[in-house]
Amino acid sequence: MARTQMNTLNDLEAREWVKSTKSWFIVNPRSRTTEQMDHPAKYPEELVQRFISFFTKRGSWVLDPFAGVGSTLIACKELSRNAVGIELHGEFVESGLKMLLETKGSGEQHFLMGDARESMSIMAEQFGESSPAFDYLITSPPYWDMLRKSRGGNDSAQRARGRRGLKQYYSDSEKDLGNITSYYEYIEALGSLFSGLRPLLRNKAYLTIVVQNMRNVDGLLKPIAWDLARRVSDDYDLRQEMIWCQDNKKLGCWGYPTTYVSNVHHHYCLIFQKPA
Ligand SMILES: C[S@@+](CC[C@H](N)C(=O)[O-])C[C@H]1O[C@@H](n2cnc3c(N)ncnc32)[C@H](O)[C@@H]1O
Numbered sequence: 001m002a003r004t005q006m007n008t009l010n011d012l013e014a015r016e017w018v019k020s021t022k023s024w025f026i027v028n029p030r031s032r033t034t035e036q037m038d039h040p041a042k043y044p045e046e047l048v049q050r051f052i053s054f055f056t057k058r059g060s061w062v063l064d065p066f067a068g069v070g071s072t073l074i075a076c077k078e079l080s081r082n083a084v085g086i087e088l089h090g091e092f093v094e095s096g097l098k099m100l101l102e103t104k105g106s107g108e109q110h111f112l113m114g115d116a117r118e119s120m121s122i123m124a125e126q127f128g129e130s131s132p133a134f135d136y137l138i139t140s141p142p143y144w145d146m147l148r149k150s151r152g153g154n155d156s157a158q159r160a161r162g163r164r165g166l167k168q169y170y171s172d173s174e175k176d177l178g179n180i181t182s183y184y185e186y187i188e189a190l191g192s193l194f195s196g197l198r199p200l201l202r203n204k205a206y207l208t209i210v211v212q213n214m215r216n217v218d219g220l221l222k223p224i225a226w227d228l229a230r231r232v233s234d235d236y237d238l239r240q241e242m243i244w245c246q247d248n249k250k251l252g253c254w255g256y257p258t259t260y261v262s263n264v265h266h267h268y269c270l271i272f273q274k275p276a
């Protein structure tokens with residue numbers, strides 16, 4: 001009798017496994033609640049759930065070093081995974097904790113405030129010698145200083161937030177990676193941060209970094225996703241890129257009728273693996 005091989009990666013059936021490996025997918029973020037609106041760039045829980053279901057099993061440990069308002073932690077609770085999220089800004093942690101409390105599910109989720117570059121000491125302070133070994137990391141860092149730059153004239157979503165009195169960027173803190181002035185310093189800061197997280201991850205653990213190439217208002221592209229993929233490959237094996245498409249964003253009429261300026265409605269989900 002043929003022996004069926006055990007699924008050591010996730011809890012999915014074969015059919016769901018195969019469906020999840022398509023290299024692009026559409027997730028349209030739902031309209032946000034008041035607490036979620038506090039944050040200028042959260043990712044949808046459905047997006048994180050998709051990856052967590054593929055790269056972990058029930059009871060696994062997940063790390064998000066740029067936790068924002070806790071979408072990863074909320075998805076983990078709903079899917080009975082344990083998680084640690086680190087976020088620089090106390091107000092995002094506060095809103096996130098409130099939403100986490102209202103979420104149904106199970107597992108341990110720890111929402112910690114601090115600079116992700118100090119993750120090792122933050123973890124030691126929280127867990128002492130019994131720090132969990134993470135099975136998976138999923139995160140979305142600041143897309144450099146994208147939120148500080150107007151990219152769409154009067155009509156941009158960020159400007160609309162401004163008109164409603166909502167935060168248009170994360171903070172003025174110099175620890176905020178979105179406030180680094182030089183592009184190459186920003187890529188290096190992120191690269192060395194992910195490098196420093198290696199000891200917290202199990203061998204062969206997967207990582208997913210959600211990021212976007214950045215189009216300036218003049219239409220020029222800063223290829224954050226590609227430069228980051230290159231830099232993070234110094235420490236982890238790059239396994240794949242997946243394209244997350246948003247199909248419900250308003251089209252902006254940016255360059256018409258003289259210049260090509262694109263509407264960017266996709267993000268890269270870069271998949272790495274820690275070598276054994
Ligand atoms: C793209 S957002 C993440 C949003 C998150 N995925 C969510 O859905 O809520 C990036 C986050 O990184 C945070 N951040 C910036 N610099 C940081 C640092 N040095 N350490 C930890 N968090 C930082 C920002 O405050 C922001 O909330």
